[in-house]
Amino acid sequence: MIRLVGILVGLGFTFVVMISFAVGAYTAATEPAEKPAYYAFHKEPVQPAGGFQFDGAFGTWDVAQLQRGYQVYKEVCAACHAMDYVAFRNLAELGYSEAQVKAEAATWQVPGVDPNTGEATMRPATATDYFPSPYPNNVAAAAANNNAIPPNLSLITKARNNGSNYVYSLLAGYADPTTYRNEDGAVFAEAAPGSMPGTGLYFNPYFENLNIAMAPPLTTTGQVTYADGTEATIPQMSADVAAFLTWTAEPRMIVRKQTGWWVIAFTLFATILAWFAKKQVWSGVKPTRRD
Structure with missing residues (x-):
């Protein structure tokens, strides 16, 4: 009797859990999650004017743009961001x-390593080396960047x-939160005052929660002198470095x-060839008629 009661109680708990799961899944699927007030000012990423040359099925690399993007990375981004999955030979x-x-x-x-003393030292890189990190470890990186570790850009x-x-x-989208308006004309500082950037944070509508620890890295025209x-x-520097980082991620x-x-093309050719082969093989076979 006790065993039967235990089984029934277990089945009851299982049934309740299954009902709760079903209700929760239905609610999650049918009711949109409530978004905070600041999310009305969040913007989806956009393409630069004219897009990227590598986009689309027939896209190609714009080598000149990649070289300019590398220059932006070297002169601006490399001060904080590592790229240690990419070798100089690449x-x-x-x-x-x-x-x-x-x-x-x-x-x-x-x-x-100093060959004479065996002590750690710094040396000029060779083509087989990988791009170095600007910080010795994550603790040093966080300490230099308002407790935020700059992501690896590789x-x-x-x-x-x-x-x-x-x-x-993100790079071209930094804005003044006290005057920034969304598509409805609402001012960020008035509609979401509790979401204003705090100490050491900067407003960027393309960042998920709008407040980013990275200061605007590209600030003036001519910050980099292109060869x-x-x-x-x-916008030009932002597009160039974005193209370069696309190449580093998927060369x-x-x-x-x-x-x-x-x-x-080969699959299409093979399909056509197989169809003709089938016609040739079965050409002499006549279907039998069943009465």
Whole structure:
């Protein structure tokens, strides 16, 4: 009797849990989550004017833009952000010669060992080295950046939704929260005063909670002097470094797209060939009639 009661109680609990799960799942699927007041000022990432050349099924790398983006990373972003999944030798894919890659690598300092004393030291990088981190560890990185660890940029465009556009929009999208208006004309400071940036934070409508620890890295036109003479406006620099970081995250993207077209063409050819083969093999066979 006791065993039967135990079984019934267990079944009762199981039934209640299943009902609760079903109700919760239905509610989550049918009722949108309530968003905080500040979310009305959040903006989805946008493309730069003219888009990116690598977009679409027939996209290609704009090598000049990638080189400009590397320059922005080196002169601006590298002060805080690591990119240690990319080697200096990979720069050859951006159109640099072997001598240029070696010379460029030598302008960076990487950790090494003194051959005479065995002590840790810094040395000029070689083409086989990877881009160094600006900080020795995460503790030092957080201490220098208002307790926020700057993310590694090697794969940042794959780690963020709509990555290329996100990086571009974020860099070019800093705004003054006291005057910023959303599409409905509401002023952020008046509609969501409790969400105003705190000490050490900055307002950016493309960041998820609008308050970001990173100060605007691109602040003035001409902050970087491009070797090809392109005017270095904030949108231009933002687009260039976004394109470069797209390449670092997926350097084989264009090759993959081109290979995909060959695969589709071969599959189509094989399908047509198989159809003709089937017609040839069964051409002499007549269907039998059953009365």
